[in-house]
Amino acid sequence: MIQRIQTIFLFLSFAMGAILIFVNPIYAEYEYELNGINYQVVFQYWSTFGEEVQNGLMMFNYQWIHFVLLLGLSILTFTAIFLFRNPKIQIYLIIISTVFTGLLTFCLMYDFISFRSSQVIVNNKDLNAHIFWTVLITALNLLSIVAIQVDRRSIPQNYFASPKG
Numbered sequence: 001m002i003q004r005i006q007t008i009f010l011f012l013s014f015a016m017g018a019i020l021i022f023v024n025p026i027y028a029e030y031e032y033e034l035n036g037i038n039y040q041v042v043f044q045y046w047s048t049f050g051e052e053v054q055n056g057l058m059m060f061n062y063q064w065i066h067f068v069l070l071l072g073l074s075i076l077t078f079t080a081i082f083l084f085r086n087p088k089i090q091i092y093l094i095i096i097s098t099v100f101t102g103l104l105t106f107c108l109m110y111d112f113i114s115f116r117s118s119q120v121i122v123n124n125k126d127l128n129a130h131i132f133w134t135v136l137i138t139a140l141n142l143l144s145i146v147a148i149q150v151d152r153r154s155i156p157q158n159y160f161a162s163p164k165g
């Protein structure tokens with residue numbers, strides 16, 4: 001039902017995923033030097049922005065797999081809110097959403113680490129706090145699974161049976 005605690009956890013998880021889609025926050029920044037030219041690059045959740053500091057040349061790069069993972073985790077958690085009569089399916093959707101969140105975190109950190117280990121001279125690097133949004137989404141998903149399990153034990157088993165008629 002809508003008034004249960006797992007609904008609040010799932011809605012917060014959905015809202016954070018939707019915010020990450022629409023806001024696209026910066027999670028890492030670099031200032032580096034390549035062939036004597038200073039560059040600055042900004043890593044966002046589903047795009048990358050870079051510029052040459054001296055001449056102002058700009059570069060954009062879209063990471064569509066990150067966008068698809070964000071969209072998938074948002075849709076799955078939103079759908080799971082309304083499947084309160086099917087807790088098994090609800091838990092499966094939340095687990096898949098958590099896997100999407102883990103894959104997104106892995107992809108973001110891979111981009112950060114692979115750029116850090118590239119052949120450029122890094123002057124300054126910064127990993128922002130926005131990377132922890134995925135950790136918070138994962139924590140909310142896990143809390144909702146626990147709440148669903150507790151809720152299943154406290155509700156009579158015939159409640160989940162489909163009505164005849």
